[in-house]
Amino acid sequence: MHKEKFSGCLVGQALGDALGFNVEGYKPDLAQKYVTGIMQAGKAAQFGRKPYDFGQYTDDTQLARELAISLIEKGGFDPTHYATRIAILFEKKAAISPPEATAQAAQRLLDGVPWEKSGSPPPAADSGSAMRAAPIGLFYHGDRTRELVNAAYEQSRITHQDGRCSAGATVVAGAVSIVLTGESLEPRRFVDQLAEWAMSHSMTFAEGIQRLPTWLEMPPTQAGPSISEFGLRAEEIADPWEGIPLFVVSGVLWALYSFLKNPDDYWQTIATALSAGGNADTTAAMAGAISGAYNGLGGIPKDLTAHLTDQGQWGYPQLVALGEKLHEKATA
Secondary structure (H helix, E strand, C coil): CCHHHHHHHHHHHHHHHHHHHCCCCCCHHHHHHHHHHHHCCCCHHHCCECCECCCECCHHHHHHHHHHHHHHHHCCCCHHHHHHHHHHHHHCCCCCCCCHHHHHHHHHHHCCCCHHHHCECCCCCECCCCCCCHHHHHHCCCCCHHHHHHHHHHHHHCCECCHHHHHHHHHHHHHHHHHCCCCCCCHHHHHHHHHHHHHCCCHHHHHHHHCHHHHHCCCHHHHHHHHHHCCCCCCCCCCCCCCECCEHHHHHHHHHHHHHHCCCCHHHHHHHHHHCCECHHHHHHHHHHHHHHHHCHHHCCHHHHCCCEECCECCHHHHHHHHHHHHHHHCC
């Protein structure tokens, strides 16, 4: 397994996240204008989100990075170690644009609640634990499926107890693991495997994944509204945004759609993810992680990755090096 794909996953997530941060919460029509008028016009690096210049990524990538560091330092997934890293990030007030459920769980950790009980209970079911799960797929790739599924579940429940969140984290990690093989992508086989993994946590999630081939026959403008409503119970989740909601099922499904619609084209994957608006940073982060793992660093625009930063730290060189270290530890 080439280390370039590990780094591609982390950098691909960070760039998708940074691009999406600029339009987080935008309505679909405004998000589409950003895609066509800014991204596709070659102007992306000129636009940030105050008070940040372009390149700042959010807690989606911050928490994925912390998970990768934890996997390296412990030689595998250690929930206590990772929970501590989550708590420290929030204690420093360094987390950028975190979802409410994650912030609440982090506060419980800081208050001394053990990680097994810190997760926000249902119906809190945003994408907060799925968005950071890609490093699990990198570390437990290949024939380590049982370890992957268990680690994805455990890392999810540190902040989210809802089974749909566990399913989302497992699906994102599983998607990364599958595309790392370097084999030609077979969408039907890909979808079937992910649905099987999701089923143990959420039948609704599994059903949505099985519907992906039908949605893929639709253009994004038609598929987006359909996916955004799938599995969403209005009485459970209040979402102020149009487009793809904070809800984990629709968020992960849209990330998968964006990748499968453009598997060989990282840039178009991100453009598709952002075009639906709503929870744009998260959908683009998840889609970017999968695409980056599939296409490697070479498929990601270097002129934009040079701007990546986390408040002056953890830019492109550091993320690449982190991917290489994770590759070394995972393949040792």
